[in-house]
Amino acid sequence: MNTTFTFANGSLQLSRWPLHQPNNSLQAWDAADELLIHHTLESATQFSRQHKREPALLLINDSFGALSCALAQYTQVQVNDSLLAQQGTVYNRQQNGLAVTTLQQQSSLSPYPQAPDIVLLKLPNNHSYLHYILQQLSGVLTPDSIILASAKAKDINRNVLAMFEHTLGPTSASLAVKKCRLISCRYNAALQQPATINFPLRWPLEHSIYNVVNHANVFSREKLDQGARFFLQHLPAVAEGQTVIDLGCGNGVLGLALLSRHDAINMLFCDESYMAVESARQTISENLPDKTALCRFTVDDCLSQQPDKSADYVLCNPPFHQQQAVTGHIAGQMFSDAKRVLKQGGHLRIVANHHLGYADTLQRLFGNCRQLAADPKFVILEAIKRS
Ligand SMILES: C[S@@+](CC[C@H](N)C(=O)[O-])C[C@H]1O[C@@H](n2cnc3c(N)ncnc32)[C@H](O)[C@@H]1O
Incomplete structure (x- = not known):
């Protein structure tokens, strides 16, 4: 370089x-x-x-x-x-x-x-x-x-x-x-200002009563991402009391859907974008206000601030860009952080485009990887942390 x-x-x-x-x-x-x-x-x-x-x-x-x-x-x-x-x-x-x-x-x-x-x-x-x-x-x-x-x-x-x-x-x-x-x-102080856009934007989450909150710089701020849509059909059933991380949470749509199906799971929403984390916080507080006490929201580089062996599930729709550059290194860091942060027997479940080849990456890192579902564009993969 x-x-x-x-x-x-x-x-x-x-x-x-x-x-x-x-x-x-x-x-x-x-x-x-x-x-x-x-x-x-x-x-x-x-x-x-x-x-x-x-x-x-x-x-x-x-x-x-x-x-x-x-x-x-x-x-x-x-x-x-x-x-x-x-x-x-x-x-x-x-x-x-x-x-x-x-x-x-x-x-x-x-x-x-x-x-x-x-x-x-x-x-x-x-x-x-x-x-x-x-x-x-x-x-x-x-x-x-x-x-x-x-x-x-x-x-x-x-x-x-x-x-x-x-x-x-x-x-x-x-x-x-x-x-x-x-x-x-x-700057012209006398300028007649155009109508301001009131950020954050909100859009209704299909097949639900919820509205997802999106600050201006958040991924899929105007509609549901296709990968997230597929992931929503394949979310895990988590035991009550377990801890789940929505890694690279964006507007928090994955965590919202999971929380809505459970009474008492603990959710951690993580993203490196300040606007993403704030969007996720608002998505939960506006849609599931009685569940906010079960949630934490943190701006982090992958899971660098999270303790080892502290989570039962990590959900992730990983990015494949940094700024304008296409890159796999952030997804790779997310997977290895997830492995460190998962408890023994904990699961990492992801959605990804077929062509990215993450099944091999997870197989190498975890020693196992199962394909749970696929459509013409996306796969749902799961790896389990074994001793
Ligand atoms: C493909 S989007 C998924 C957003 C949301 N989970 C969804 O499914 O719509 C990937 C997210 O990863 C976040 N991200 C990128 N690099 C990151 C990093 N180093 N640490 C944490 N999050 C990161 C991006 O800001 C973005 O919100």
Whole structure:
């Protein structure tokens, strides 16, 4: 993996997080980061000359901390929905000897800091989340705030520019540099705000009386995922009093369905996305309020914070992406964490696309794996932790 990132002010060692990913061709920054850094350094110099102080930065969606590290001389608030992005940033700052004292990290759901001098936004692919971010920004910007955003040129279309224009103010986009473009925007306080989208969104869960709650950056936020739909037909019968983990819970739809069929199971909802965990919490509290005392909700990288031999069942519809990259390493980490966290005789049950070949992965890890069901696209697999 190329870890040496060179830019106008020097060079940095930047790693993707978690470390030791199988795909060595991926790196921890991209040309969109380079564009943002280049233009921020210019804007920051002008800002300092004009205001006789250094600008305060607001960094949004800085995946592995490339922006945070390259601009470490400025006070920063870094907003991410991903715990892994936060951890990657801290790791990269430390490995470059950069103080973490100028860095304040906050989750996507915390209020944004008032009156940031320069906003740097790596555009998310998900337009609901972009909408949410722009709505949050419109509540804190001043006409003096400098707003810079960047992404691959193919992801900056007329709709994206219109979203900036309508929510914040006059917007322009640069020509492509290394297939990326820079968006510059000026906040217009007098702008007639478009109708706001009220996040979280809710959709009715088919064949049930429940409504699933979805914050803006949550997987399958507008409808039930097909894999989850198949999994809902093959949930386990769990003994009362047992502990079940909904690993990579997203909006909590799997745990909701399981809880609704049992009187007294203990559920743990885990995800690395702050919006996912908050969605799961709201899904349960709005649909099964008398069961909330049986539930815990935690933002975690797989099950890193969970004790060994503490769960009877782990349910998982694993991800096969990290940011834009297709990867199996997170699913692999989820399976090995599940094995550690399961009690002797405990079960890991997953849904996955056939082609991912997880039956072999589970067979190697657990020494057993049964296919419980299959349709043309998905399989339900179960592995048992034996001594
Ligand atoms: C395919 S979605 C499944 C969501 C939900 N369980 C469902 O079935 O609709 C995978 C989930 O895994 C989460 N995830 C990705 N990486 C993770 C990690 N390292 N630790 C915990 N959760 C992770 C994602 O945020 C996403 O919510």
